[in-house]
Amino acid sequence: MSSILEVTNLSMHYETISGNVDAVKDVTFNVKQGESFGLVGESGCGKTSVAMTLLQLQPENGKISQGSIKFDSNEMIGLSENELRKIRWKGMSIVFQGAMNAWNPVVKVGEQIREAMREHSPNNSKSENTKKIRELFEMVGLDESVIERFPHELSGGMKQRAMIALALSCDPKLIIADEPTTALDVVIQDQILKEIRKVQEVFGLSLIYISHDIAVIAEMTDNMAVMYAGSIVELGKTEEIFKDPKHAYTRMLLESTPSIIGEKKKLRSLDGEPPTLINNDNKCLFSYRCPNPTNECKNRELDMELIKISSSHYVDKCCIDCE
Amino acid sequence: MYRYIFRRTYQLIIVFFLFLVTSYLLFDAIPGNAFQNLLLNPDLPPDAYEQVLALYGLDKPLSERVFSYVVNFFKGDFGYSYKYYPKTPIELIAERLPRTLMLFAMVNIISFYTGFLIGKILAWRRGSKSETWITITSVFSYTVFYPWFALMMLWYFGYKMDWLPIGKFLYPEKWYDSPYDSDVIFVLMIKFTVIVSIIQVLIYVFTKNIESLSLKRNVRFIGFLLNIVGSYFFWNTGDALLKKTYAGDIAYHMILPVLTVTVVAFAGTALLTRTTMMEVLKDDYILTARAKGLSQRRIRDRHAARNALLPVVTSFIFTIVTIIDGSVLTETIFSWPGMGQLILDSVLNEDIPVAMATFSFIGVFALIAHFVADISYAYLDPRIRIQSQG
Numbered sequence: 235m236s237s238i239l240e241v242t243n244l245s246m247h248y249e250t251i252s253g254n255v256d257a258v259k260d261v262t263f264n265v266k267q268g269e270s271f272g273l274v275g276e277s278g279c280g281k282t283s284v285a286m287t288l289l290q291l292q293p294e295n296g297k298i299s300q301g302s303i304k305f306d307s308n309e310m311i312g313l314s315e316n317e318l319r320k321i322r323w324k325g326m327s328i329v330f331q332g333a334m335n336a337w338n339p340v341v342k343v344g345e346q347i348r349e350a351m352r353e354h355s356p357n358n359s360k361s362e363n364t365k366k367i368r369e370l371f372e373m374v375g376l377d378e379s380v381i382e383r384f385p386h387e388l389s390g391g392m393k394q395r396a397m398i399a400l401a402l403s404c405d406p407k408l409i410i411a412d413e414p415t416t417a418l419d420v421v422i423q424d425q426i427l428k429e430i431r432k433v434q435e436v437f438g439l440s441l442i443y444i445s446h447d448i449a450v451i452a453e454m455t456d457n458m459a460v461m462y463a464g465s466i467v468e469l470g471k472t473e474e475i476f477k478d479p480k481h482a483y484t485r486m487l488l489e490s491t492p493s494i495i496g497e498k499k500k501l502r503s504l505d506g507e508p509p510t511l512i513n514n515d516n517k518c519l520f521s522y523r524c525p526n527p528t529n530e531c532k533n534r535e536l537d538m539e540l541i542k543i544s545s546s547h548y549v550d551k552c553c554i555d556c557e
Numbered sequence: 558m559y560r561y562i563f564r565r566t567y568q569l570i571i572v573f574f575l576f577l578v579t580s581y582l583l584f585d586a587i588p589g590n591a592f593q594n595l596l597l598n599p600d601l602p603p604d605a606y607e608q609v610l611a612l613y614g615l616d617k618p619l620s621e622r623v624f625s626y627v628v629n630f631f632k633g634d635f636g637y638s639y640k641y642y643p644k645t646p647i648e649l650i651a652e653r654l655p656r657t658l659m660l661f662a663m664v665n666i667i668s669f670y671t672g673f674l675i676g677k678i679l680a681w682r683r684g685s686k687s688e689t690w691i692t693i694t695s696v697f698s699y700t701v702f703y704p705w706f707a708l709m710m711l712w713y714f715g716y717k718m719d720w721l722p723i724g725k726f727l728y729p730e731k732w733y734d735s736p737y738d739s740d741v742i743f744v745l746m747i748k749f750t751v752i753v754s755i756i757q758v759l760i761y762v763f764t765k766n767i768e769s770l771s772l773k774r775n776v777r778f779i780g781f782l783l784n785i786v787g788s789y790f791f792w793n794t795g796d797a798l799l800k801k802t803y804a805g806d807i808a809y810h811m812i813l814p815v816l817t818v819t820v821v822a823f824a825g826t827a828l829l830t831r832t833t834m835m836e837v838l839k840d841d842y843i844l845t846a847r848a849k850g851l852s853q854r855r856i857r858d859r860h861a862a863r864n865a866l867l868p869v870v871t872s873f874i875f876t877i878v879t880i881i882d883g884s885v886l887t888e889t890i891f892s893w894p895g896m897g898q899l900i901l902d903s904v905l906n907e908d909i910p911v912a913m914a915t916f917s918f919i920g921v922f923a924l925i926a927h928f929v930a931d932i933s934y935a936y937l938d939p940r941i942r943i944q945s946q947g
């Protein structure tokens with residue numbers, strides 16, 4: 235199957251007064267047509283930064299320093315703002331982490347969706363657009379009266395559903411869902427996840443699903459990447475990683491969530507604080523939290539690099555056998 | 558909503574009543590009265606002064622006077638001007654008010670639009686060189702000592718360059734053999750402006766629902782052109798053709814005051830817009846708008862500026878409140894015979910009925926403006942709309 239998105243050696247840093255924050259470091263991964271790809275890691279490890287960099291919507295101080303993003307076989311780095319505008323939403327759309335505030339408070343929900351459609355297919359009539367919004371709303375479980383409502387009249391769950399409808403409105407090839415269920419209660423979370431799954435299958439979409447919750451990733455994705463301090467430390471088939479996690483950090487993540495597959499174990503909280511990302515070299519940043527560091531690790535001698543274990547499983551070489 | 562309006566109206570009436578009584582007491586506290594100079598005239602019999610006071614009821618005790626003033630006020634009887642005797646305050650206001658309103662309505666509309674436009678562009682180009690310079694200029698014109706600035710404008714455009722007239726409402730020499738009264742012409746100008754603005758608003762409202770953006774823009778542009786062509790025909794046919802030169806003379810005299818006050822007034826709006834807009838630009842929905850692939854202009858106007866508008870409109874309505882009292886200074890400098898001069902004149906001459914009438918007018922105007930501010934706020938922000946329905 236062909237790749238819809240190929241990210242190679244992508245790096246992005248934020249320029250701040252206290253130095254550069256390396257939020258995305260040398261990240262490489264592929265998303266195939268129709269597949270669901272997961273990105274997991276603790277808070278602050280750079281998941282949102284990756285998502286924003288893919289759309290090149292990172293804040294002004296976020297600078298891409300190297301790498302390539304090929305979307306649908308076309309290089310996206312170096313495109314002008316106007317060329318990017320055509321890809322945004324029509325090619326790649328995103329459900330934001332903070333969907334609560336992602337709606338303009340003074341414009342009706344329907345109009346905000348219609349606006350995107352108007353931009354990408356200017357020849358549609360208003361009634362065609364509205365009809366499509368109705369269909370989308372039905373699919374995500376929203377009443378059509380929501381079209382005429384203002385965002386503040388909706389509950390958090392409804393806003394999130396409407397956001398998914400918005401993300402689908404221009405028939406994108408790839409949707410990025412950045413923790414779409416944080417701030418929702420468990421029941422709604424579950425419904426939304428099902429909604430996303432259903433939509434993805436119905437439309438044959440590719441999906442990048444971002445979460446700090448590795449259990450959700452197990453449920454939602456075919457392939458996944460574990461992110462730590464801006465780098466991908468383990469990458470591969472979701473099933474394989476769950477069955478045989480190689481990186482000590484992945485194992486920590488797994489032990490900190492109630493198990494969905496396999497026997498019941500005692501839960502452990504994540505030990506240690508996440509590292510600061512300011513002005514780092516390319517050495518492993520996990521060594522001080524590693525349960526079993528070698529001398530090389532402690533002296534921070536090893537460069538980070540993904541090593542192939544099997545055709546569908548890669549892991550960072552520092553941790554290849556820190557049992 | 559009706560209950561809300563009713564409650565507000567009821568509050569307004571009480572506030573206004575207090576305002577009226579306080580103003581009367583304050584005017585009464587001014588030492589002397591309008592007729593004191595009668596005492597200086599040695600030819601008059603000594604009791605003439607008392608007779609005049611008795612005629613106007615000024616010999617009665619204060620409490621009685623306040624009471625009868627307020628009662629008469631609500632009956633619609635404002636008394637007579639002491640200075641222009643047979644004229645009533647209402648007649649005087651009716652003559653002066655349109656001149657002030659026309660001048661300042663113009664100033665406010667222009668300064669609001671330019672201020673808002675410049676403010677949003679400043680926020681959008683944050684950090685650029687042009688932004689720095691325009692911001693500095695705006696701060697200058699926001700803080701400049703207004704009378705000095707107005708005099709400088711008069712000196713430069715009126716005297717040094719001799720492009721524009723130095724003050725006044727019209728050139729009297731042009732009007733000697735005019736078949737029309739200046740007020741007739743002026744009222745015609747006001748009607749014309751109001752109708753043209755209404756048509757423009759209607760064009761805007763009726764094209765609101767056109768889905769295609771380019772079509773909408775074109776239709777609006779054509780509407781605007783038609784409006785201009787229509788205005789041209791209006792002034793060049795029939796009756797209006799004869800009045801054109803006179804109307805032109807008045808319009809010519811309006812340019813400099815309008816320009817001066819606009820330069821001072823726009824800066825406040827621009828700076829406020831810039832600040833609120835920079836806040837709004839940090840909001841998440843701006844990111845959503847960018848992610849949707851909307852054009853820069855649309856993000857700026859539709860999403861950022863629309864949300865930045867709220868505090869700007871409120872502050873704008875509060876400036877409208879100060880139009881009439883603010884006009885005292887401007888009208889004195891530009892010798893513009895409007896409400897501002899009437900107020901000043903009546904207070905200096907202790908022409909109490911006129912002073913009271915003009916002050917109550919300002920009071921009513923201010924109260925209504927605040928009322929309108931509340932309602933338009935609710936219109937602009939759907940989140941408030943709900944609450945005010947209760």
Ligand SMILES: Nc1ncnc2c1ncn2[C@@H]1O[C@H](COP(=O)(O)OP(=O)(O)OP(=O)(O)O)[C@@H](O)[C@H]1O
Nearest residue numbers: 248250255257276277278279280281282283293446
């Ligand atoms: N605009 C910015 N300027 C400077 N640093 C930033 C900026 N945005 C994010 N960062 C830093 O970059 C790092 C990665 O942030 P990011 O938001 O990508 O994390 P995340 O994985 O999405 O976390 P979460 O799970 O909490 O959403 C964090 O350390 C954060 O402090």
Ligand SMILES: [Mg+2]
Nearest residue numbers: 281282283331
């Ligand atoms: Mg995030």
